[in-house]
Amino acid sequence: MHNYYIYVAFCLSIKSDGPKSMKLLLFTLLICSTAFAELTAQTAAINGAWQLNEGDKTHNLLLTDGFYFHTIYQGKQLIMTQGGSYEIKGNKLACSSLFNSADSTKVGTLTDIPFSLTAGQLRLDVPEGRVNFKRIDEGKAPLAGVWRITGRMGDDGKINAIHQTGTRQTYKMLTGTKFQWVAIDPAKKQFSGTGGGSYIFKDGKYTENIEFFSRDNSRVGASLVFDGKLENGDWHHSGLSSKGAKIYEVWSKTAM
Structure with a gap:
């Protein structure tokens, strides 16, 4: 996808010295747009x-x-x-x-x-x-995407921004029906944990059904219910964690 934009920028930089150059430019742009459309369709097809x-x-x-x-x-x-x-x-x-x-x-x-x-x-x-x-x-749902935690509510009831430090990363991926979170540190080649399964998001309630959990497999088969809403593109997620602790988190979408 990135190569497409670079190539278009290169095409647009060509000086037009006449009708032939303009035709060549338009033809090249048509090829670029066709290739981009095909790539987009392929990406959507495997999502x-x-x-x-x-x-x-x-x-x-x-x-x-x-x-x-x-x-x-x-x-x-x-x-x-x-x-x-x-x-x-x-x-x-x-x-x-x-x-x-x-x-x-x-x-x-x-x-x-x-x-x-x-x-x-x-x-x-x-x-x-x-x-x-x-x-x-097919990966089509309001919450479908890859998310990173960007905020958490403190004891004072205010949502505090979480600023990424170091190289540790936590991602949560949701498709149309499945979810998985991972805690990793690519720079240290370190894996810290994961969990996943199926989910339902309906009428402001987000329910996870756990199918695998690296830290405690006794949790497999459990269902967790949270309040959830999308606000300005962010996912607000609140309720009780798998350990029973009260949480209110804000997650924002990310992409490669």
Whole structure:
């Protein structure tokens, strides 16, 4: 996407010395806009939640706003989770790793994964072989996106801004029906925790149904209900945490 804008800027910098130059410029812009439209359509097509069942293991793959999260769990046991950013380059997903709970040496590495879409399935050619993920949702919902916490209410009832310091990061991704949060530090190749499952957001109530939780798998199967609202593009989230502590948080969207 970024390359598209750079290329258009380059096209616009061409001096027009006559009708031929103008025609060439317009033709080039048409090619650029067509390529951009195709890229946008591809990105929208793979957005959402995907799932693969491997025996009694479940693979969740969430894709939205240039981020991907891939998680494997078995019953209540989290096996591993990994994720990062991606771009679509032709028929490949160009992935850059931000975290990997099973192998920290992979953080910061780049991987090109050939892919194709057919009849509600996402086919990936990974080093281990070809796999087919089944679509769970299309990533369309009011809360769909990738969020970072930017504010928290203090004891005085005022919302205090959270200013990011250091390299530690906390993300929460939501598709149409699935959610996952991760606490990571890419600079230190450190993974601190994750949790996820399905969610419902309706009539000002946000409900999470936990399907995996790295810090305490006894929480798997539990449902947490929060008050939620979108205000000026931010997500206000309040209620009781999994530990029973009162919270009021403000989350803002982010994208690669």
